[in-house]
Amino acid sequence: MRAEPDIKALGLRLRASSKTVAQAVRELTDAQLQTFLEGGKLTVAGQELQEGEVRIMYSFSGEKSKELAERYEAHAQADVLILLDVTPDQSMLDEGNAREVINRIQKLRKKAHLVPSDPVIIYLTIQPPGHQMETVVQNHREFIESTLKAPLFNQHAPLNAEAIIQETQDLKGASLEMVIVKGGVDDTPADSSSPENVTSQFSSTNGLPFCKYINIELCDSEPRMGATSRKATVFLENPVGDFELTFSELVKQVQVVFGLQGRRVLLASSRDKKKVLTNLTKDDVRKLHSQTLYAYVE
Structure with missing residues (x-):
């Protein structure tokens, strides 16, 4: 002693x-x-x-x-x-790196004079490809999004997105390009600046999306974190034939589009909540194309 x-x-x-x-x-x-x-x-x-x-x-x-x-x-x-x-294992080290990613993005948001209630979308790209930080971000994406209270996409920001601030920083031997763009979701047609599967993107000819899609209506709850509409469209694929959503991914995208990260969301095929959907296969998700689903928060 x-x-x-x-x-x-x-x-x-x-x-x-x-x-x-x-x-x-x-x-x-x-x-x-x-x-x-x-x-x-x-x-x-x-x-x-x-x-x-x-x-x-x-x-x-x-x-x-x-x-x-x-x-x-x-x-x-x-x-x-x-x-x-107190010997750190890899999971502890990875969580620490995820927290550092959050810290960098929070500082960037503060640098842009943004407040937590400002609706934003965050795009993050990591170089070189295949770096361990890519795995860290992917495995801790839900944790990062719930802490930031904003959707995070591991891709380059669309060329026509309205960027608020952009910065590249080094972290653990990787180069992180962080872009914060204006967010917020409504039920009016928009262009391809929307994230991969959270979108209101429609074709210019017939008013319908090019990709398989579903319409979502939020019931018995209000949208949060900058989202203002209770109706939205979510792509089941984007582009056509690629990046098809699983059921769990679909639920997550619904959480993002209505600002409900960290909340338990149920999807139902009827407005009266009698037909709640659970554990659908990928083929079952495809069959939802063009249908309207109803989202409830528990």
């Missing part, structure tokens, strides 16, 4: 002599600290220490002290000594 003084507590009580006492506290032996923990008084540099003025720390000794100190953190309460293995 070793002792660390609480500089603030000592300074408030002892003023000028606090530095001398603090140094003496650091020089206390394990035996003296054992006595202190067992209820004995602790006097250093002529001052009797009070509760809260000393923090008991633990360290390893012996041949493997350095190895053990890097692996474990120690804490004790009463007669119980706890050794916490």
Whole structure:
């Protein structure tokens, strides 16, 4: 055991002599600290220490002290000594990198003088292709979106998107190009600036989408995070024949289009909620083409 003084507590009580006492506290032996923990008084540099003025720390000794100190953190309460293995595994490292991506995007949003309620869409591209950061973003996409409260797409921003701010930064050996564009979804026709499968993109000839699609109506709830309409169109593929949505991906896109990230959304084929859809196969999702589904928030 070793002792660390609480500089603030000592300074408030002892003023000028606090530095001398603090140094003496650091020089206390394990035996003296054992006595202190067992209820004995602790006097250093002529001052009797009070509760809260000393923090008991633990360290390893012996041949493997350095190895053990890097692996474990120690804490004790009463007669119980706890050794916490703090060795980071890959999942912890990946989560830390995902949080750093969030941090970079948040700072960029602040730099553009945006507030959390401003509807935006975030496009992120990572170079070189196949870098570990691509996997990190893909595996933690839902976590990143729910924290940012904005949809995130791992692709270049469309050429005709209205970019608010753009910046490229290095992270863990990868180059991250971050583009924040104006977001918000409505039920009026738009152009191809919409994300892959969250769109109101229609053909210019007959008013219908080129791709397989479904119409979505949000029931018993209000859209959030900048979305204003309770009606939208979601592509089941984009472009034609590619990037077909699974059922879970469809639900996620509905969450994004209405700003419901982090909420549980049910899809039903009837407005009365009697025909809730669950675990559809990809072929079943294709058969939904041109239908209207109804979204409910639980």
